Amino acid sequence: MVKVVLSNPMLALTQGARxxxxxxxxxxxxxxALCARWPQMAALIERSAVAIDGQIYQDAFAEPLASGSxxxxxxxxxxx
Amino acid sequence: MAEAVDxxxxxxxxxxxDGFDKVTGRAQFGADVKxxxxxxxxxxxxxxxxxxxxxxDVSAALAMPGVYAAISGADFPGxxxxxxxxxxxxxxMDDVAKNVMARNKVLYHGHAVAAVAASTxxxxxxxxxxxxxxxxxxxxVLDVVSAMDPAATLVNEENYTALPExxxxxxxxxxxxxxxxGNLDEGxxxxxxxxxxxxxxxxxxxxxxxxxxxxxxxxxxxxxxVWCSTQGHFEHRAATSKMLGKNMADLKxxxxxxxxxxxxxxxxxxxxxATLMSEKSGRPVKMTMSxxxxxxATGPSSATVARVKVGVRKDGPITAAQSWIAFEAGAFAGAxxxxxxxxxxxxxxxxxxxxETFDVLVNKPKVAAYRAPGAPQAMHAFECALDEAAQxxxxxxxxxxxxxxxxxxxxxxxxxxxxxxGLKACLRAAKAHPNYTKPVPEGAGRGVAVxxxxxxxxxxxxxxxxxxxGSVMIIExxxxxxxxxxxxxxxxxxxxxxxxxxxxxxxxxTESTGFCNVTGGSRTTFATGMAVTQAxxxxxxxxxxxxxxxxxxxxxQVEWEDGQAVPGPGVNADVKPLSLAELAxxxxxxxxxxxARASLNAQGAGAAFSVNFGDLRVDRETGKVDVLSFTAIxxxxxxxxxxYVEGQMQGGAAQGIGWALNEEYIFDENGVLENxxxxxxxxxxxxxxxxxxxxxxxxxxxxxxxxxRGVGEAPIVAPLGVxxxxxxxxxxMRITDLPMSPPRLLDAIEG
Numbered sequence: 167m168v169k170v171v172l173s174n175p176m177l178a179l180t181q182g183a184r185x186x187x188x189x190x191x192x193x194x195x196x197x198x199a200l201c202a203r204w205p206q207m208a209a210l211i212e213r214s215a216v217a218i219d220g221q222i223y224q225d226a227f228a229e230p231l232a233s234g235s236x237x238x239x240x241x242x243x244x245x246x
Numbered sequence: 247m248a249e250a251v252d253x254x255x256x257x258x259x260x261x262x263x264d265g266f267d268k269v270t271g272r273a274q275f276g277a278d279v280k281x282x283x284x285x286x287x288x289x290x291x292x293x294x295x296x297x298x299x300x301x302x303d304v305s306a307a308l309a310m311p312g313v314y315a316a317i318s319g320a321d322f323p324g325x326x327x328x329x330x331x332x333x334x335x336x337x338x339m340d341d342v343a344k345n346v347m348a349r350n351k352v353l354y355h356g357h358a359v360a361a362v363a364a365s366t367x368x369x370x371x372x373x374x375x376x377x378x379x380x381x382x383x384x385x386x387v388l389d390v391v392s393a394m395d396p397a398a399t400l401v402n403e404e405n406y407t408a409l410p411e412x413x414x415x416x417x418x419x420x421x422x423x424x425x426x427x428g429n430l431d432e433g434x435x436x437x438x439x440x441x442x443x444x445x446x447x448x449x450x451x452x453x454x455x456x457x458x459x460x461x462x463x464x465x466x467x468x469x470x471x472v473w474c475s476t477q478g479h480f481e482h483r484a485a486t487s488k489m490l491g492k493n494m495a496d497l498k499x500x501x502x503x504x505x506x507x508x509x510x511x512x513x514x515x516x517x518x519x520a521t522l523m524s525e526k527s528g529r530p531v532k533m534t535m536s537x538x539x540x541x542x543a544t545g546p547s548s549a550t551v552a553r554v555k556v557g558v559r560k561d562g563p564i565t566a567a568q569s570w571i572a573f574e575a576g577a578f579a580g581a582x583x584x585x586x587x588x589x590x591x592x593x594x595x596x597x598x599x600x601x602e603t604f605d606v607l608v609n610k611p612k613v614a615a616y617r618a619p620g621a622p623q624a625m626h627a628f629e630c631a632l633d634e635a636a637q638x639x640x641x642x643x644x645x646x647x648x649x650x651x652x653x654x655x656x657x658x659x660x661x662x663x664x665x666x667x668g669l670k671a672c673l674r675a676a677k678a679h680p681n682y683t684k685p686v687p688e689g690a691g692r693g694v695a696v697x698x699x700x701x702x703x704x705x706x707x708x709x710x711x712x713x714x715x716g717s718v719m720i721i722e723x724x725x726x727x728x729x730x731x732x733x734x735x736x737x738x739x740x741x742x743x744x745x746x747x748x749x750x751x752x753x754x755x756t757e758s759t760g761f762c763n764v765t766g767g768s769r770t771t772f773a774t775g776m777a778v779t780q781a782x783x784x785x786x787x788x789x790x791x792x793x794x795x796x797x798x799x800x801x802x803q804v805e806w807e808d809g810q811a812v813p814g815p816g817v818n819a820d821v822k823p824l825s826l827a828e829l830a831x832x833x834x835x836x837x838x839x840x841x842a843r844a845s846l847n848a849q850g851a852g853a854a855f856s857v858n859f860g861d862l863r864v865d866r867e868t869g870k871v872d873v874l875s876f877t878a879i880x881x882x883x884x885x886x887x888x889x890y891v892e893g894q895m896q897g898g899a900a901q902g903i904g905w906a907l908n909e910e911y912i913f914d915e916n917g918v919l920e921n922x923x924x925x926x927x928x929x930x931x932x933x934x935x936x937x938x939x940x941x942x943x944x945x946x947x948x949x950x951x952x953x954x955r956g957v958g959e960a961p962i963v964a965p966l967g968v969x970x971x972x973x974x975x976x977x978x979m980r981i982t983d984l985p986m987s988p989p990r991l992l993d994a995i996e997g
Contacts, residue, residue, distance in 0.1 A: 171661060174424050178410035206410070217662030221949060223849045224704055238661035241423070241584040243700045244334040245767025245959055246509020246615030 168196060168231045173214060173239040179204040193218065193229045196237060215242045255739040255746050256952055259889035262732050263750065264503065273503040276459030276475030277534045284461060284530035285314055287516070287523050288370040290360040290377050291543060292352035295386035295609040295917025296401070299350055299379065304360055307373040312365040314527035316373065319349040319359075321522060323491040332481035332764050333512025334615040335580035343489045345578055345612050346518050352381070353401060353577030354611050355918045356542030358515075363523040363531045386609040386917035390574045391551055393418040393606050401577060401607035408579075420579030421605035423587035425659055433566025433598030437557025439638045445627035446983045447966070448910030449549040449574060452616050453901065453929045456505025457540045462520035463530035469496040471755075472521055475504045477511040477725055478764030483756050485514045486521055497521070500755040501725040508901070509615030510545040512764045541922035545614020546911060548573040548581045552627035558635040562649030566598040567591055571624055573605055576612040581605040582620030585700070588660040589621040589963075590628050592698045593669055593855060594650040599659060609917050615766060617898060618699040618959035622905065622966050626984070629695040629967030634980055643694040643971070644677045644857070668881025668945035669696070669855035675941050676857040681877045690863040690874055691975030695967030697856035697880075701956030702767035703848030707760025708777035710738065710785055712840035716827025718742065720751040720781075723762030724774040728958055729890040733771045734778045736886050737952065741782035743809030744826055760845045768956020771886055772947075773848035779951050784842035792836040793824045850949025854956055856880035858899065858964035862972035866995055869988030871907050871973060876965070877939040883947040883955030891957050896938040898961020904930040905962075906969035908985050 167187040177184060190196045193216070200207045216226045217238040223229065224242060231237065267273040304316035327340040336342065348357045360377045364370040387393045387401050398418055406412050407419045434440060456475055464470035476482045479499035487494040504511065516533040524531040535544070552571040558564055569590055573581035583603035590601055603624075636643040651673060652658065654666045676682055676694070686692045708722040720734050731751040739746045762774065790804040793811030797804070803817045810823040833840050860876035878895040885891040908928040912920045921927045946953025966984060973991070974980045981994060 173661075175410060210410075220663045220665050221850045222662065222700070224702060225847050226849075236662070240661045241588065243585055243588070243702055243767070244332070244336070244615070244704075244764075245585075245699065245702055245769070245956075246334050246512065246617050246619050 167233060168235045168237060170196065171236070171238045173241065176207065176210050176239060179206055190231060192231055193226045196231065213242060214239045216240065253740055255736045256884065256886050257888060258736065259887055260732060260746050262729050263735065264726065264731060275456055275505055276473070276502045279461045279473045279502060281461060281463055281530040284532050285363045285365050285527060286367045286370050287361055287363040287520055287531045287533040288367065288374055289358045289519065289539070290374045292348065292355060292357040292359050294352055294381055294383050295355045296384040297352050297381040298384060299348060299352060299359065300382055301380045302360055303378040306376040306378065307362050310373050310376060312369045313362055313373045314529060315363040315523035316377070317361050317519065317522055317526070319347045322347060322489060327488055329488065331485055332478055333509065333766055334585065334619040335582050335613065336512065337578050337580035339485065339488050341578040342485060342514065346489060346515060354609050356611065357577065358543065361519045361523065363527055387418060388608055388610070388913060388917050390549060390572045390606050390608055393608050394572060394604060401609055405579070405607060418607040419604050420575055420607055421583055423584040423603040425587050426600040427659065428598030430566050430568055430598050430600055434557045436559065436565040438560040439635055440555065440557045441631045441634045442555040443631060443980065443982055445552045445554065445630060447550045447623040447626060448984055449546045449610065450905045450909040450911065451541060451546045451927065452508040452510035454506030454508060454510060457535040457537060458515055458544060459534040460516050460520050461530055461532040462517065462524040464521055464524040466528060468492060468525055470524065471498040471500060472517055473500045473502050474517050475502050475511060477504070477507040477727065477766050479725065480723060480756055480761050481764050482514050482517055486517045489518045490522055498755055498757045501753055504725055504727055507727050508617050509619060509766060512766050513545055513614045515544055537924065538922045541927065542919055543611055545616070546611055547616040548575065548613045548623065550574070550623040552624065554627045554631045556628065556631045556635060558639065560639055562641060562646050564594055564596050564650050567596050567628070568599065569601040569628065571603045573603060573620065574608050574610060574613065575605050576608060576610045578612045579605055579607065581613055586620030586624035589698050590624040591659040593647070593652055593696045595652050595656045596650070596659065610913065617901065617962040621699055621963045622902065625697065625963050626966035626970060630970050630982065633694065633971040644673055647696055648673045664853065665948055666945055667853055667855060668943050671943045671945055672855055672857040672879045672881055675879045675943055676859060679877055679879070679941065681875055681939060682859060687861055687863065687874055689976065690861045691972040692859060692861050693968040693970065693972030693975065694859045695964040695971060697858065697960045697963030699768060699854050699960040699963060701772065701851040701854055702769045703773045703851045704763040704767065704769055705847045706762050706774040706777040707843065707845040708774060708781050709759055709843040710778065710781040710841065712785060712826065712830045714830055716748065716825065716830040718744065718749040720749065720778055721754040721759045722751065722774050722778060723754055723759045724765045724770045725753055727765050728894055729887060730765070730770045730774065733775060733886045733890065737775045738778050738782050741779050742785065742826060743806065768854065768958040769851065772851055772950060772954045772956050775886070775954060776848050776950065777844045777846050780844035780846065781842045784844065785840060788840055788842060789826065789829050792829055795836055796824065797821045852883050852947030852949060852955040854881055854960040856960045856964050858968045860968045860972055862969060862976060864973055864976050864991055869991035869995065871986060871991070873903060873936055875936050875939070876903065878961060879941045879943060880957065880960055881943040881945050881955060882957045883950065884944055884953035885942050886952065886954060888942060891942055892940045894957045895940045895961045899938045899965050900930050900935055902962045902965025903935065903969055906966045906984055906986060908987050910985050
């Protein structure tokens with residue numbers, strides 16, 4: 167199972183549930199699973215960065231996820 | 247995984263390739279480009295901070311001899327624009343378009359209302375006076391805290407706080423940020439000391455020396471070229487074409503040399519106006535802002551009000567932290583409230599915390615990114631509160647930070663666990679630094695603070711062409727602000743195993759190379775450097791293939807060592823190594839020119855931490871602050887060009903010290919900026935500062951082939967706290983409001 171930690175704006179959709187688990191093998195499957203349960207999640211995911219096992223991706227797409235992987239959704243940063 | 251390696255090119259500091267042209271005046275900056283038949287554009291700006299536009303009539307201006315174009319908001323395509331602008335807090339494209347040219351309302355003093363293009367600058371200025379604008383003046387919203395009141399005058403009647411469920415009523419709060427963990431009540435109960443204070447930071451400008459400038463030459467088909475001073479010509483092209491309803495393929499954008507940006511040149515202001523007026527007039531239109539326009543209408547940073555509470559146990563651990571920070575967005579949403587929330591506690595391992603931040607509209611210029619946007623203001627507040635805790639506990643401020651310092655495996659306050667980071671190494675270097683071990687000069691105070699920035703990767707492209715003699719030409723699309731061409735050459739030389747002097751780098755225009763995001767987010771050496779490295783690796787693979795073909799070997803029997811193809815270990819071949827120059831000379835026989843390119847979306851940017859300290863003394867009679875010494879220590883991951891890294895650290899320190907001691911936007915009660923020039927808006931000059939001492943720490947970023955972390959933004963973060971803490975210790979009273987200018991300090995001293 168992949169552990170998923172949602173960002174604060176996502177909690178309103180999940181009734182406050184911050185940590186979830188999914189049986190997926192890559193990031194694309196994870197986002198599809200999230201959007202299947204909460205269709206409004208798509209827009210929030212689009213505006214998010216994500217950290218997979220500590221590595222930050224501004225634009226993840228199909229990165230592989232292993233059992234036990236940790237995925238954190240977080241706001242995108244661009245800097246100056 | 248990057249490991250300690252003895253590099254031959256990386257880590258050296260050759261003279262920058264653009265330096266000669268810059269010191270001889272040959273370099274072409276934005277305002278230097280000239281074209282035949284060009285005319286000059288000027289902007290009419292609002293005299294009010296908040297007003298409804300009842301009408302704009304440019305006909306009298308357009309009728310003047312020598313005036314070739316006159317435009318207002320009505321000349322832009324209607325309808326709402328979708329998409330986001332580049333750069334931190336760039337905002338929606340629709341907002342940026344309305345910032346470029348006001349439509350129904352003016353939202354700050356200096357907001358563009360109309361523009362003209364005429365045969366001379368003088369005539370253009372006279373034509374502005376012929377434009378008739380009718381306004382209905384409204385009350386300006388100028389104070390960030392009162393702007394948050396639900397009953398406050400609205401800057402934008404259509405602004406609803408961006409929440410998953412749309413609020414019932416509009417307000418001036420555009421966005422909110424919130425991060426929390428643990429139990430605050432329990433955390434504060436466990437504390438031996440609790441510090442609770444309110445801090446303020448002023449609106450400050452990036453202070454780039456080169457004003458915004460561009461020239462657009464558009465033909466009768468609507469196609470043409472725009473030369474501009476920009477941190478990202480691809481994103482300027484995207485914004486300009488979007489605002490004008492054009493196909494971006496019809497516009498070529500050329501990035502000129504740039505005289506500073508610091509985040510502020512990620513934003514378009516003039517380019518859409520010059521493009522539109524060039525198309526209307528059939529002539530090239532040149533536009534250059536005055537310094538006054540730069541101050542009134544281009545990207546300052548957010549002013550902030552920060553309320554911070556921190557609890558600390560007597561042996562040092564932070565037991566709880568709570569913060570509330572209001573960021574001024576200016577006239578449109580986009581204050582860096584989320585980066586502020588994410589950075590404030592980033593250096594520390596804290597079990598119980600809450601931070602709430604707000605992006606608040608006020609009738610001031612739309613803020614733009616400024617080096618580590620949001621972090622200086624947020625971390626100033628927290629680093630000052632920590633310093634006060636250290637004083638109360640009689641602890642060395644570096645020791646207090648070391649007790650709490652984040653390290654590899656620490657769960658960051660914004661989510662993921664940190665990979666290898668250099669904060670503890672920086673703290674150790676600071677504690678051992680001779681500037682720290684020497685006594686504090688009499689009458690002075692020593693301030694310490696930590697800085698942090700995330701750094702980003704994003705999209706970059708690079709092409710590497712091998713010339714016929716084996717020299718190398720790099721074409722990439724990241725405008726060179728801080729010396730990145732030299733860094734690209736060093737990384738290419740290192741990868742290819744050749745001399746730095748055999749490599750050249752050029753910033754290509756939007757038709758010459760693939761897409762690159764802005765030079766910002768401390769990303770260029772990291773991400774574009776990764777593209778250059780990958781392209782060089784592809785060149786090596788091609789060279790090995792060609793050598794194998796020449797020698798009658800398999801490709802996997804050839805290796806690349808010190809800039810030449812050699813038979814691999816155990817390969818029985820009586821051949822002479824083939825250098826890059828020899829392979830280039832024979833390229834025609836082995837498949838044609840040797841060239842390779844790489845495009846990527848770089849992930850895995852490594853966070854940068856810094857530790858700064860300085861000795862500052864206040865003249866109690868005048869309130870003037872003298873910076874006696876200042877030391878900046880930062881983890882660069884790997885310094886590709888150490889002198890440039892030191893330059894970034896020194897420049898960031900100078901800007902941070904300026905923000906702390908003197909720089910501020912001063913508005914009157916009508917929202918008119920009263921100090922729109924460098925005489926009254928005082929950035930530090932050489933005589934204000936000591937030599938900024940630097941020490942580069944290198945804890946490699948495991949996600950980069952050479953271990954690079956970004957270095958451009960973190961340096962501005964810590965100096966605000968350093969100065970505030972040093973002045974507070976010098977005066978033996980806590981100073982919470984920036985800038986600590988002489989009148990403000992005199993008020994504090996005199997009670």
